[in-house]
Amino acid sequence: MRSLIISVLLVLSLYGLASQAWLAEDAAITLRAVENLYETRGPVYNPGEQTEVYTHPLWFSILVIFRGMGLDSSITAVVLGSFLALLGLMLLVKSPSRPESTPTPFKYLHLIIPFMLAAHPGFRQFGASGMELGLLTLVLGLFYLMLEQNRPAERPGLLGLYLGLLYLIRPELGLFAVWYGFFFLWELIRQKHLGKRQRIVRAIRAAMSILLVAGSWHLFRYLYYGELFPNTYYAKAGLDSYWLQGAKYLFHAVAFGPTAWIIILLVAAYSYLTYYNSPTIQDPAEKSTDWFRLLRDIGAPILMTAYVIRLGGDFMAFRFLLPELIMLAWLARRIFTIPLPARWNGWLSRWDSRPAGTLAAFVIICVIGMFLPVPAAYGYIASERFHFVRKFESQGPGLLNARNHPWGQRGLELSRLQSCLNYRTFRIANSQAEATCMEGMGLGYVGLSAGPEVEIIDEQGISDSYVARLPILLRFRPGHEHSIGTLEVLAKNVIFCETGDRRYDEIMSTDFGTVVRWDPDLLATLPDAENRLKELAAYKKEGSPAIEMLEKRYNITVEELQSRSPLWNDRRMEEKRNCWKSSES
Structure with a gap:
């Protein structure tokens, strides 16, 4: 029966991601840098300008590798991102456990969590968007699996590796790395059976892992781009506070992502039961460990959520809070690994012993969650896929x-x-x-x-x-x-x-916009170039702020351009003037 439930989850997840597949606008920005690097122009947006336009170096590097194999970058980004998101979901299928105990006695109940995550509109939309969420889902899953199976103090190198990789997937997860780094050091200090030298060696191993992964990219960034942080850090207002809009962003994410309610409810129950069970635990060390783990792992998504609120969220619905949702999904599993009150245990055991009914309930909730509508816009928060894809679906399924x-x-x-x-x-x-x-x-x-x-x-x-x-x-x-x-x-x-000078803008108008670069080589290609210059010369006498400004900017006058215009009437220029008409056809 477990195999059947997993198969149904796989089918629903595939449908959920495939039905939302699209190439996000931000993904296309990254792909332009990928294409420029592949064309030996450098990992930049505009060749010659060493500016880092992406915020996910690890995802960018993976896309470069696949582009080097000759694969289409757009299709690869969407398909690979969806595949990794699916793999990350499947990690949640594994029975939850604790480092010091056997796996959960429940066979099926924890599977509600991947069902709820698969149905979440934000996860579906951005998991299949060509962006980094699929990779993040997988690496976060591996990180939390490590926490379930080992104490971080026992695997310092692996801890540092995962924290470094997460930072290279989403830069704000640097806070996540600092948080877990602090608790790693705290846990090391608590390991009384380790000598001072052993603790220092383990701390160095964790630090070296992070430095080798994240530090190497910072070194490359500084040497190539001349910056310690990506350009988007400055473009997105850095650390400026915008609490009110951030609170609205959080409200929107919670209100219109109802499948997250079940995940949040399970996390709340886990937190409560950890407190509820505390007086019944006789071993002080076990009690201390449970409280330590709760503070460490609940604190991380709370810290990250507070950061998103402080920043003001984003205009794209759900996106900035999806890492926190994935963190909570992994924490929600833990309710099935701790001692439960007799009433809770009996009720959950009855559901777990009826896998057919459990599967039906999971599927019904998941399907309902997939089809619940999300508003196209709510204040400054928008459903990005709706605005970029649904308005133009006739142009191609999914806008890949x-x-x-x-x-x-x-x-x-x-x-x-x-x-x-x-x-x-x-x-x-x-x-x-x-x-x-x-x-x-x-x-x-x-x-x-x-x-x-x-x-x-x-x-x-x-x-x-x-x-x-x-x-x-x-x-x-x-x-x-x-x-x-x-x-x-x-x-x-x-x-x-446009210059704001209405008459100038009319004279120099083209199908592409108002021409404001007074380069003779460019102006020579304009249709009716001579007539345009005559009109500009006449308008100049009336007093044109735009003409005065452009003459100073390019250190050339309208009269000088007019004197050159007779030289522009050759066959080559006539052919170039046709370019302005044929480019749109």
């Missing part, structure tokens, strides 16, 4: 290819234009808040589709270290609150952006 999204199509058009013009330093900006440069588009789909020759300056600072360090003027949507003005855009030498 960035080019199937309108932003990806825009990237293709820009790539064709750059290739047709054969124009280097083809730099654009996706600014919309202050300076309005391009039609609304993100950074991932358009960047992955456009390729390395199209450089994109990101308004949110993800791909630009300068923008990432600009002060935030208004807090409203955590992680996406930066903006850049027209002068900053022009300083970046972008090709398209």
Whole structure:
């Protein structure tokens, strides 16, 4: 019967992940860096700019390896992430245990936990999104299995390895590593049977494991990128506090992820029973160990949740609280490993002795959880998959290819234009808040589709270290609150952006945006270039702030450009002028 329950869990999990499979916008940002590295442009977003745009170095490195095998990076990211998420779920199938005791007497009841996690909308959405959640689920599972089977003081090297890997999957798990490192040292001190030298050696082994794994990447980051932290750390406001929005984010995650309620309830029961059983435990050492383990393992998700709340959460529903949910799922299993009150034990034993009814209950709850709706938007918190995929499902099931999204199509058009013009330093900006440069588009789909020759300056600072360090003027949507003005855009030498001077913007308008780069080689390719310059010269006499600004920026006047324009009427330029029309067709 156990095999049947596991088989049903596997089928439902596969359905849950496959039905939500998609390539997330943030995953496409990472994949652009993967493609650039594969094309020998470096692990960067814009070639020539040494900026780290991803926050999951281990996941990035794995994707690079698979890309080197000749596999499609987008499909690989989604399929591999889903597979790893499934493996992580299957680790929860193993019967829970404690380092000093035999496995649980219950054969089936702990299986409700992977059923609930598999049905959770956030887990399904981001487990099959091409992002790092699948890898995180697997490594966190291996870490908690180690805690169930061994005391960390007995496996210091393995402890350091897992903590280092977790930090390279999600940087905020550095707090997780510090927390468990503190309790590891505390446990070492409590090991009276170990000599002083043995304790020091074990502490060094754990520290060396973390340093070799996480420290090696920090060294590479400093030598290659010139930074100790990823650029997204600065772009996402660093350690600024935003408690109110963070509380709203937590409320949203709890309210619209009801299968997590059962996991949280089991964790609460485990915590209560550890306290309830304390007076009945005769051995002081065992009592102390139970309290130590409870404080250590409950404290970690509480600490991580507090950090997310302080940061303000994110605009993507569930995502930033999924690691904490996985931690709680592993803690929930422990209720089946501790002494239970007679009434509890009898009731649970009856359910465990009726596997058919237990399976039916698990399946019903899981299926209901899968089909409960999540709002498309709740304040500044949005269901990201809904906004990126469901609005465009007719373009392709699941949106596994960035080019199937309108932003990806825009990237293709820009790539064709750059290739047709054969124009280097083809730099654009996706600014919309202050300076309005391009039609609304993100950074991932358009960047992955456009390729390395199209450089994109990101308004949110993800791909630009300068923008990432600009002060935030208004807090409203955590992680996406930066903006850049027209002068900053022009300083970046972008090709398209509105100037705010209506007449200038009309004269220099194209299907891709308003041309603001006054490079003669670029202007020569514009359709009706001579007529545009004549209109600019006439408008200049009326007094144009945009023309005055651009003349100073590029140290060239409209009249000088006009004097060069007769030289632009050759066959080669005529062909390039057609590029502006054919790139969108």
